[in-house]
Amino acid sequence: MSTVVGGSDVICSLATQPGGAIGVIRVSGEEAIEITDKVFHSVRGRHLQNAKGNTLYYGEILDKEGNTIDDVLVSVFRAPHSYTGENSTEISCHGSAYILNQVVKALIDAGCRQAQPGEYTQRAYLNGKMDLSQAEAVADLISASNRATHKVALSQLKGHFSSELSILREQLLKMTSLLELELDFSDHEELEFADRTELKALAETIHQKIKTLTDSFETGKALKKGVPVAIVGKTNVGKSTLLNCLLHEEKAIVSNIHGTTRDVIEDTTEIKGVTFRFIDTAGIRHTDDQIEKLGIERAYQKMDEAAIVLWVLDEQPTVEECAEMQRLTQGKHLITIFNKIDNKTVEPKLVGAGLHTVYISAKLKQNITALEEAIYDAADIPEINENSVIITSARHYEALTHADESILRVIEALDFGLSGDLVSEDLRICLYQLADITGGQITPHEVLGNIFKHFCIGK
Incomplete structure (x- = not known):
């Protein structure tokens, strides 16, 4: 453009x-x-x-x-x-x-x-x-695909994110002005306009506020792209039937033949206004079929990329299988699903402490609502309203990350008793990074072009 x-x-x-x-x-x-x-x-x-x-x-x-x-x-x-x-x-x-x-x-x-x-x-x-972050929110509002992304974009358009940045800017300017004043009176060594303990406390407050914003980026990405949920398990346990059930459409081919699903099948649906991206994977088993092997490799890859893993079973797993699945999903939310309960008279007891288990029949659509509740809870999405401030832009995240690095250097400099001019330099860098988000200073034309080229012509 x-x-x-x-x-x-x-x-x-x-x-x-x-x-x-x-x-x-x-x-x-x-x-x-x-x-x-x-x-x-x-x-x-x-x-x-x-x-x-x-x-x-x-x-x-x-x-x-x-x-x-x-x-x-x-x-x-x-x-x-x-x-x-x-x-x-x-x-x-x-x-x-x-x-x-x-x-x-x-x-x-x-x-x-x-x-x-x-x-x-x-x-x-x-x-x-409007400022630059509000302008970007216009595009997000137009492309909002669910209630959550709509509320986040509306909050940003109304200026709630800008207000957070404005507060940070005022705090940084206060620190900078006190240090600059000291530099102006550098000939008078006995003068100290900025108490170092108070400055450090203020810098740590700024760091915590920025960290809260950067930490929200994972939630923001999930809201925009859909929370990734991998459906894994052995062959013929009902993974594809479960996918169709969750999507409310016949997306995947269902067959009693082992190894029918050989590639990854993905699609999205909403649960309580949040988009989830469900990924049906090839059944995990030993096979000499090279194509099926590739599908199984992709299953492990998608499991690694997912935030939530649905482990589908139709029989009692061994202690070793439970331990291996817990190892593979470390740091993720694992939900164990016993499928085909319509064929069982007794619910099996899961071997393995701390595994969240839901009993369903994908074929008869039994207990699917309970499973959807478990999936939504596992996503750990904070309550979102029109005042929520959640970072969804990689550009904003990058600027905030650099700003946080600068303020951490300020804290370190204050700990070591470094001179005010060195501290002031990092404060200015932090201010610049925050201003870059809202366009508070002159933004290069090529940066503006890159931001606005993603809009439709009528906007």
């Missing part, structure tokens, strides 16, 4: 997908209202140039030959009270792809330029309508 930073020209584009009952074209820029007025004919003879902000007008859009394209409603927004902070209009017409394209063409003929992906939100950022 060749980002036009600070451009004053007028841009236009579709803000909705074509083919619906209604379509919307967005226009923004200093002369947006005047250009829209060139192609708009009000049924009452009114001119948009004289319109107040936040008003609505009914009329027709005309092409350059004066032919009617469609009956429309035009919303007028005057700077700074618009999404971009610029003069803007939004044209609502019928959603035919032909009509929408003709309206855009008429606007371009009148002096507009086709907007680039993310350019509206980029202009909103450059005009101070």
Whole structure:
């Protein structure tokens, strides 16, 4: 994307997908209202140039030959009270792809330029309508696929993450200003404006706040991509039937023949508003079949990558098998599933201390709700609301990690009694990293381009 930073020209584009009952074209820029007025004919003879902000007008859009394209409603927004902070209009017409394209063409003929992906939100950022983290939240909100990701994106868009960073910034500035003041009076060695014990306590508080944010990134990734859940076990224990049951569709082939599943099958579903990515793996057994061997190798790989492992059984495991599974899933949430309880008169007792066991019949869909509850609990997702601050961006995580490294160096420097200028340097680095998240300082154009290129054209 060749980002036009600070451009004053007028841009236009579709803000909705074509083919619906209604379509919307967005226009923004200093002369947006005047250009829209060139192609708009009000049924009452009114001119948009004289319109107040936040008003609505009914009329027709005309092409350059004066032919009617469609009956429309035009919303007028005057700077700074618009999404971009610029003069803007939004044209609502019928959603035919032909009509929408003709309206855009008429606007371009009148002096507009086709907007680039993310350019509206980029202009909103450059005009101070939102900071950079809020701008990124717009894209997250558009792509939100479940209740949890929607709430996290909405929280970031409302500025809760920015507020956390603002508090950290104020604390860092306080430390920096005290140390800088000491440097200004370096000729007076007896002067100490910043008590080192208090500075260290403040630095440790900042470190803990940053760590809380970085620790939330694992949850953020899981919410965005889906919590990875591997379904493992021997052949023919009902793993594929269980996958189909959890997904509520026939995704995997089910057969009584051992080794039917030879490759990994993945799909997602929601449990309590959180996306889970279920991974059905090849049955684990000794085999001379080279293709099946590859599938078993992938099963171990997916088990290693998963946050939760469902170990499916249809008979009593040995002590050795329990110990081996616990070893393979160390650091993960292991749920042991006894399947085919419809064929058993007595529930088997699991050998192995501390193993969470759920008894089900995937075939008859018995106790699946209890299993879903166990899976949700194992994900350990914190309660999420519109005020929750959870890091979902790798860019934010990287900046916070570097900021934390800087503040840890500050703590170490204070412990060793190093000079204020050395401490101040790391404080400035920490400030820079936090400001990089919100765009608080001048951000290189190529960085802006990389952020906004992932937006759709209408945003």
